[in-house]
Amino acid sequence: MLGITGNAQTNPQGDLNNYVVSTTKIPQLQPIILTAEALREEDGDKYGDFQIVMYGSNVKGLTNKEEMETYTGKAKAAGVSIFVCKISLDRQGIDQSELHKYIQVVDHAYTHLFQLQKNKNYYSLQL
Numbered sequence: 001m002l003g004i005t006g007n008a009q010t011n012p013q014g015d016l017n018n019y020v021v022s023t024t025k026i027p028q029l030q031p032i033i034l035t036a037e038a039l040r041e042e043d044g045d046k047y048g049d050f051q052i053v054m055y056g057s058n059v060k061g062l063t064n065k066e067e068m069e070t071y072t073g074k075a076k077a078a079g080v081s082i083f084v085c086k087i088s089l090d091r092q093g094i095d096q097s098e099l100h101k102y103i104q105v106v107d108h109a110y111t112h113l114f115q116l117q118k119n120k121n122y123y124s125l126q127l
Contacts, residue, residue, distance in 0.1 A: 016048025020116050022109060023127040024056035029071045029082070032127075036080045050078070051116070055085035055109035063098040072102035085109035 019039060021032050029052065036050040052075070054062065062068060062084055075082050083106045089096065096105050106112040116122040 015121075017043050017046050018048040018050070018116070018120060018122040019124075020051045020053060020113060020122045021125045021127060022053040022055065022113055024054070024058050025127070026054070026058055026061045026067075026071075028127055030074070033071070033074050033078050033080055036075075036078045040079065049122075050080045051083060051122075052080060053083045053085065053106065053109050053112055054103075055088045057088070057092060059084050059088045060092045060094060062100070062103060063094060065100050068100040068103070072100050076102060083109075083112065085112075 017039070019036070021035075023029075023032065032052055039050070040047045072082065074080075081104065082102060083104045084099065086096075086105050086107050088109070089099075089105065099105075113124060113126075117124050
């Protein structure tokens with residue numbers, strides 16, 4: 001069963017459209033990156049930032065550097081940043097050095113998401 005929740009933030013300044021998607025499933029990276037590419041084309045000059053935030057027990061799969069090379073290469077080409085929750089890493093006993101160099105670490109996934117929505121007017125989707 002797949003639960004999808006969305007929370008759209010309006011951008012009163014009329015600046016760039018920024019996006020963040022949170023997920024627990026590594027295979028969702030590919031369709032999320034494809035979505036980023038489509039939004040970049042659709043938004044044109046209004047396209048801003050696109051972030052993916054990974055969390056949960058599946059973050060252990062992020063240590064497979066060969067598999068992650070495919071995802072990170074596509075993400076980089078699409079201008080998508082990939083983040084992972086430090087709490088999730090700690091719970092799985094994963095050291096940050098085990099991750100692909102393109103993947104950045106945030107202290108807490110949900111706090112990061114709320115800060116983006118609150119302070120930077122990001123459109124948000126949780127998968």
